[in-house]
Amino acid sequence: MNDRLSTLHETILQVFPQVEGVLALKSGPAGIAAPYLFSPQRPEELDRLALWPKEPVPDTLKIIQRAHAEAKLAVVCRGCEERGLVEMFKHNQVQWDNIMLIGLECTQEEAEFCRCWKPYTSHATTTVGDKIEGVPDPLTDKIAAMSIEERREFWKKEFEHCIKCYGCRNICPQCFCNICTLEDKKWVETGHLPMTNPSMYHMIRAMHMTAKCVGCRECEETCPADIPMGVEFRLIARDVIQMFAYETGARLDQKPPQLLVLEEGEYERTGLPH
Amino acid sequence: MIEYKNVLTTCPYCGTGCALHLQVLDGALVGTLPAKGHPISQGSLCIKGWNAHAFVNHKDRLRTPYIRKNGKLVEASWEEALGLVAEKLGAIKAESGADSVGFLSSAKCTNEENYLLQKFARAVIGTNNIDHCARL
Numbered sequence: 560m561n562d563r564l565s566t567l568h569e570t571i572l573q574v575f576p577q578v579e580g581v582l583a584l585k586s587g588p589a590g591i592a593a594p595y596l597f598s599p600q601r602p603e604e605l606d607r608l609a610l611w612p613k614e615p616v617p618d619t620l621k622i623i624q625r626a627h628a629e630a631k632l633a634v635v636c637r638g639c640e641e642r643g644l645v646e647m648f649k650h651n652q653v654q655w656d657n658i659m660l661i662g663l664e665c666t667q668e669e670a671e672f673c674r675c676w677k678p679y680t681s682h683a684t685t686t687v688g689d690k691i692e693g694v695p696d697p698l699t700d701k702i703a704a705m706s707i708e709e710r711r712e713f714w715k716k717e718f719e720h721c722i723k724c725y726g727c728r729n730i731c732p733q734c735f736c737n738i739c740t741l742e743d744k745k746w747v748e749t750g751h752l753p754m755t756n757p758s759m760y761h762m763i764r765a766m767h768m769t770a771k772c773v774g775c776r777e778c779e780e781t782c783p784a785d786i787p788m789g790v791e792f793r794l795i796a797r798d799v800i801q802m803f804a805y806e807t808g809a810r811l812d813q814k815p816p817q818l819l820v821l822e823e824g825e826y827e828r829t830g831l832p833h
Numbered sequence: 834m835i836e837y838k839n840v841l842t843t844c845p846y847c848g849t850g851c852a853l854h855l856q857v858l859d860g861a862l863v864g865t866l867p868a869k870g871h872p873i874s875q876g877s878l879c880i881k882g883w884n885a886h887a888f889v890n891h892k893d894r895l896r897t898p899y900i901r902k903n904g905k906l907v908e909a910s911w912e913e914a915l916g917l918v919a920e921k922l923g924a925i926k927a928e929s930g931a932d933s934v935g936f937l938s939s940a941k942c943t944n945e946e947n948y949l950l951q952k953f954a955r956a957v958i959g960t961n962n963i964d965h966c967a968r969l
Binding site: 579580582585587588589590591592593594595596598600612614615619622623626627630632722723724725726729730780781782783 | 834836838839841852858859863864868869871876877878880882883
């Protein structure tokens with residue numbers, strides 16, 4: 560048992576008396592792990608506690624809270640998962656007051672796998688593992704440095720591989736609308752692969768991820784066509800920081816810009832182009 | 834007590850063998866998650882796999898066999914339905930020979946179920962007319 564795993568095991572045991580369950584990863588058949596709600600009544604199950612892979616934990620919490628809104632639960636979350644919870648809380652998708660966050664700080668290797676700029680938690684009161692700084696994102700930097708024409712070509716080529724599995728939307732904890740534009744035939748055609756206009760699907764998603772994507776990269780990981788869509792969302796997130804001074808998933812007390820009513824004169828202050 | 838777990842299984846839709854997790858909340862099936870680290874699907878799914886949970890409790894799903902009587906589908910028991918199939922297959926075989934019957938199995942079935950169907954075709958009916966849905 561490595562250090563982080565045994566520390567997390569110990570931490571969960573300490574938290575057990577205060578909660579009805581702890582959401583973490585449990586190793587299953589062939590060592591394939593998945594989210595699981597560990598119960599204080601069955602501490603022996605913690606023998607199968609796992610740290611990796613990263614999973615869309617905020618979405619799992621939403622599923623559980625939909626049926627048990629009042630339950631006191633603890634959630635083992637990484638930096639990105641915590642940011643996801645913050646953003647979902649602001650959109651009324653999860654309850655915040657009755658959850659306890661156990662932060663799991665990512666290792667250098669994990670952060671590099673995700674090209675993550677913030678592989679650590681900020682709100683969790685208990686943390687496991689050593690905090691490391693963000694790592695560079697060479698792919699995003701490379702695409703950001705391209706000319707508009709090069710970028711258009713790059714994305715056009717990437718989007719042509721899309722098999723329209725809707726995996727990026729399905730796995731995204733921030734995609735929670737009851738009615739989804741991507742299922743509206745007016746916008747996204749059905750019955751043809753490759754789509755005659757694949758940018759439509761992906762640009763709609765990019766727009767809808769504005770000030771919502773927290774960079775967990777679940778979409779990229781699940782994409783059977785390996786489309787690096789996290790890059791789009793990262794570039795948009797940088798624009799949102801610049802234009803609205805809004806960092807997605809960072810603060811609980813800052814409203815997302817979509818929910819903001821701009822007063823006269825605000826445009827100038829936030830630096831929006833006139 | 835709240836129970837949330839994921840059950841690792843194989844996608845029922847085609848022969849590729851992608852793995853997926855069925856999300857179970859308090860004993861009820863609530864969703865699908867791809868299985869990261871699985872050697873075949875590697876954390877990805879197609880649109881059918883992503884919706885593998887949807888048909889299980891769907892309201893349109895047939896829950897009993899139906900038999901067409903006077904042009905109308907009427908609910909029937911398994912005993913009656915299987916009895917009718919056995920009777921008709923037997924009659925067709927007796928009248929037109931075993932090779933007048935063909936069997937189409939499915940990529941959605943397990944190996945064992947497919948084995949059983951070919952065994953039934955060859956050993957019970959007595960024909961080699963056995964194929965699968967991918968060549969329909």
